[in-house]
Amino acid sequence: MAKSYNIAYPNYESLGYVVATANLYDKHDRSAPSDFHWKVLKCRMIIFSHSSVLASPDKCDVKQVHIIFPRRGEDYDRLNSLFLRFSLIQDGDIRQVDSDIYKMCFYYTMGAKMAPTWNTLGYNYFINNRNFLTTAGIQEGIQCFYSVKDNIITLELKPVKINLMRCNDKYYPGECIRVLPSLNKATIEEYYEAVPKTSDFKCYKDLRRHWKNIKAVLENFINCLMSKMSYMLGYPLNINREICEHNESHVETQAVSLCTPTQHGK
Numbered sequence: 001m002a003k004s005y006n007i008a009y010p011n012y013e014s015l016g017y018v019v020a021t022a023n024l025y026d027k028h029d030r031s032a033p034s035d036f037h038w039k040v041l042k043c044r045m046i047i048f049s050h051s052s053v054l055a056s057p058d059k060c061d062v063k064q065v066h067i068i069f070p071r072r073g074e075d076y077d078r079l080n081s082l083f084l085r086f087s088l089i090q091d092g093d094i095r096q097v098d099s100d101i102y103k104m105c106f107y108y109t110m111g112a113k114m115a116p117t118w119n120t121l122g123y124n125y126f127i128n129n130r131n132f133l134t135t136a137g138i139q140e141g142i143q144c145f146y147s148v149k150d151n152i153i154t155l156e157l158k159p160v161k162i163n164l165m166r167c168n169d170k171y172y173p174g175e176c177i178r179v180l181p182s183l184n185k186a187t188i189e190e191y192y193e194a195v196p197k198t199s200d201f202k203c204y205k206d207l208r209r210h211w212k213n214i215k216a217v218l219e220n221f222i223n224c225l226m227s228k229m230s231y232m233l234g235y236p237l238n239i240n241r242e243i244c245e246h247n248e249s250h251v252e253t254q255a256v257s258l259c260t261p262t263q264h265g266k
Helices: 035-049 075-085 099-114 204-213 217-228
Strands: 003-008 015-022 054-057 064-072 089-091 119-120 126-128 140-148 153-165 176-179 184-187 239-245 255-259
Touching: 003 075, 015 035, 015 075, 035 054, 035 064, 035 075, 035 099, 054 176, 064 075, 064 099, 075 089, 099 140, 099 184, 126 153, 153 217, 217 239
Parallel strands: 153 255, 176 255
Antiparallel strands: 003 153, 003 239, 015 064, 015 089, 054 064, 119 126, 126 140, 140 153, 176 184
16 A cells, blocks of 8 residues: 655755766775766765755766755855865756756655665665665565655655565566566566465465554654655755555555576576
8 A cells, every 4th residue: 555745845946956077087985896886976975965965876877966956055165065075077057957857866865865774676666674685584665656746746655575585595486576786577487376375374364464564664764764864955854744545445465576686587
């Protein structure tokens, strides 16, 4: 069952947007050996050094970082000082913010600040475990969709169970899996039509009761967001807790199975 949360943000007219280019000839940190990861590291350093900005690395260009900042006050001057500190060069003039750039920068900044309590998987999943790669069994997660309209960000959140299947795990035929880290879809060729006898759940009623009782996962995610990202673009983060619940005839269950980067799905 998905629920929607609304977050207000400033008008675009009060915001500035710049593209910065990373100096790839810097001596790379050992944690970021490739040019792309070096740029990503610089983007995250900007995010954690300047609480009033939203930022995101460009998905295609190996050097570019997108940054949104409040036009008021000294935020732009502070940003320029960080450019010098992290060997970034502004590419062109200050630009106008649009919804696509805003969505990209907000989502990446949110994911960066909530880690490692909540870790991003693929495009729209978060897993609630800092040690998720070494944890066996099913783990709690969130499927997140988001949109921007009329100065409101809407987060549509749905609790899911995530199963990271290791290479030596037993794979269940017919199961949809996603390959880490890209989360490309793959499918196992056979499946069970009934709940296995070894399962903790014996019938659909057990599953429904279980999912009804885990709606606290959503509250956990929102509380973590407000704690890790209490301010956005210089203003206190304001989340409308009068949430809009999507009515469904039953509590929907969804399992997302993943495998390690060395495992290839068919």
